[in-house]
Amino acid sequence: MAHLLHIDSSPRGERSHSKRLTREFVEAWKLAHPADVVTYRDVGRNPVPHVDEPWIAAAYTPPEQQTPELQEAIRISDQLVDEFLAADLYVIGTPMYNFSVPSTFKAYIDQIVRIGRTFAFEPEDAANPYKPLVLGKKMFIITARGDSGFGPGERNEKLNYQDPYLRTIFGFIGITDITFVHVENDEFGGTSLAESIAAARTQVAQLVGR
Numbered sequence: 001m002a003h004l005l006h007i008d009s010s011p012r013g014e015r016s017h018s019k020r021l022t023r024e025f026v027e028a029w030k031l032a033h034p035a036d037v038v039t040y041r042d043v044g045r046n047p048v049p050h051v052d053e054p055w056i057a058a059a060y061t062p063p064e065q066q067t068p069e070l071q072e073a074i075r076i077s078d079q080l081v082d083e084f085l086a087a088d089l090y091v092i093g094t095p096m097y098n099f100s101v102p103s104t105f106k107a108y109i110d111q112i113v114r115i116g117r118t119f120a121f122e123p124e125d126a127a128n129p130y131k132p133l134v135l136g137k138k139m140f141i142i143t144a145r146g147d148s149g150f151g152p153g154e155r156n157e158k159l160n161y162q163d164p165y166l167r168t169i170f171g172f173i174g175i176t177d178i179t180f181v182h183v184e185n186d187e188f189g190g191t192s193l194a195e196s197i198a199a200a201r202t203q204v205a206q207l208v209g210r
């Protein structure tokens with residue numbers, strides 16, 4: 001039995017391509033793996049707080065030295081990290097916003113990339129001071145974009161701060177087994193969008209069937 005954490009970050013409802021595709025992924029996954037547990041979090045509709053000064057003070061204070069105020073400052077982050085670490089695999093839906101991810105998803109990432117919890121900092125190992133702590137997990141990320149051509153060698157490659165960023169930040173905490181599915185051309189509509197959705201659906205079905 002595996003534990004799947006399903007995270008969406010589009011603020012849209014039925015119009016969201018990333019949400020529709022993550023839902024299809026999870027529905028197919030549940031049919032194929034009925035014993036698995038699924039936890040759902042929608043940071044697009046229910047944003048998590050931004051990091052603030054008490055949060056930073058708490059995150060960099062060892063747990064045994066934290067005052068009740070510091071414990072409270074980090075409470076939501078602790079819950080989010082516990083939820084994140086409890087999962088074996090992740091299905092994440094994220095729009096491309098201004099060539100990156102929505103700020104709500106960035107706020108979530110800032111809450112779960114935590115020193116001592118999802119990565120370790122060992123300054124004595126100057127050549128390699130950061131150690132990933134989230135090992136052996138698998139991640140599927142379904143993006144939705146208005147345009148296309150963000151892949152290697154394509155016309156928008158240099159504008160793409162979305163999937164390279166996500167590979168970097170989740171790789172930093174140890175998640176390197178990441179598969180991307182992209183729905184593109186939302187701004188163009190018509191057949192270019194329909195073809196992209198159909199290709200993404202096929203890819204989702206293949207990924208779940210594997």
Ligand SMILES: Cc1cc2nc3c(=O)[nH]c(=O)nc-3n(C[C@H](O)[C@H](O)[C@H](O)COP(=O)(O)O)c2cc1C
Nearest residue numbers: 010016017018095096097098099144145146147186
């Ligand atoms: C605030 C905002 C910024 C956007 N920025 C980009 C962008 O930089 N590049 C792009 O290709 N599409 C961009 N889009 C289009 C969205 O990526 C596209 O509509 C996508 O389908 C949204 O995801 P969703 O369908 O899951 O809601 C933007 C849309 C919004 C609302």
